[in-house]
Amino acid sequence: MPDRSGRPIAQVLMLAGAACAMLLLAFLFVRAEQLQNPSGESAGEPARTVSEDMRDAGEELARRQEGDPRAMGEVDAPVVMVVYSDYLCPFCGEWVRGVQPDLVDTYVADGLLRIEWREFPYLGDNSRTLALGAMAAAEQGAFWEYHDLVYNSPEDFTGSDTRLRADLEDVAEGLGLDAARFVRDMEGTAAEEAVEADFVEGQGMGISGTPAFLINGDPVLGAQPLEVFTASVDLALSDAEG
Template sequence: MPKNTKPAAQSGAKATAKSGAAAEPGAPAKSRKPFLIGAAVLVAAGVLGMASYRATSPDAKPTVNDAASTSAPTAGGYPELAGLARRDAKDPLAQGRPDAPVVMIEYADFKCSYCGKFARDTEPALVKKYVDKGTLRIEWRNFPIFGAESEAAARGAWAAGQQGRFRQFHAAAYAQGSKEKGFGGDRLKALAEEAGVPDASRFAADLDSDAAKAAVKKDQEEAYGLGATSTPSFLINGTPIAGAQPMDAFARTIDAAAAAAGPAGGTGKK
């Protein structure tokens, strides 16, 4: 697997295949315990690992959506992977209708530059074009790969979500220049305040709670079990996309998934 040299064309932050920690100086090693999601899912999920590999290789061309155009057997994607959508109406880390015909699952890290680029440059357009019209639901999965501060930021996002301020925390954490300030304890408190989290004491308690750690671990192991090796990684109705691809790549995949879902789309689990 090629090293993450971060060329200009690269569209995702790479995790090392050996440890599961990102290839960043000082990042602690992390074991990659597979998420047991069933043999059928694991077979299809290898596609996401390959998509991650291609998106972060030195020869990557982010203007071409390799995953959507060559990986999935149909416009509907892999049913086994589509089944990972939770469609929980009470999920504070998701946006969009639970019964939307298309669900995009995003596995991301707050210390990932490419995740920030997607959050600032592409996601707002997707929300306006698809989420606001009821076509798309976006489900966030914490996938910290850059060590202790990534883990802390993920728990902070979860804690903000418990008070209905996940999207605001997400925006503050991904604002231009925010990553460079780090995600230490005082910084997370400042982000929570910026996000308008009403109860600072509860936020601090939730941040270090076993529930926060378990939630982050669940998302992280799901991503590793899918073979994801970079952030951001996405599943759109079971079709994998790796990296901060251009808007057109997401639009093509979402449009195809919506068409494949038809008028009966979005009747999955809620």
């Protein structure tokens, strides 16, 4: 039976179905692009906020403290990347495992980049306990060893707080640290105050999630691909040379 245009109903239905399918594919394509690049920036370009206040304030956050156990790279490197992270954030772990090593090999090793870590435990009590453990490990010069171990196997550090603290004591022993001192430091006020200072600092920058980065004051938000970071670092190097 034809419709008013004279075309058979079956043909009309086929055409309508094809149009719906094309619209669905278009929607899925756009959605996939949004999920891969939630900032809306084009691929390969630094994902930055538009806040000039954030950028200006971020330039002053590099501590450049000689002997800082939570920093790697030359204290006078032309570029400093400040990192706000949570040990139980899966995107932070993805960045640590997939991007950080390349930046270390390409820029930190050549004295061009310094990475300074900040604790931003916004995902609950276990996140905060892991951050306290990081501070305790830093007191014995093992921050980066602790950092790598936890980010490489975050699934091993869940459960009750009592169980987590026992697991972290085992971690300290496995790293060759003084476990009793590690526990004291983890439970002490200095670690608590240091974690809180990092957290408040990040909040003051407007950070509400992790990972978040400031590269010579320029924000890069989220676990962006390596090329986003190399583009941002290269731009900062160019600005520093200029």
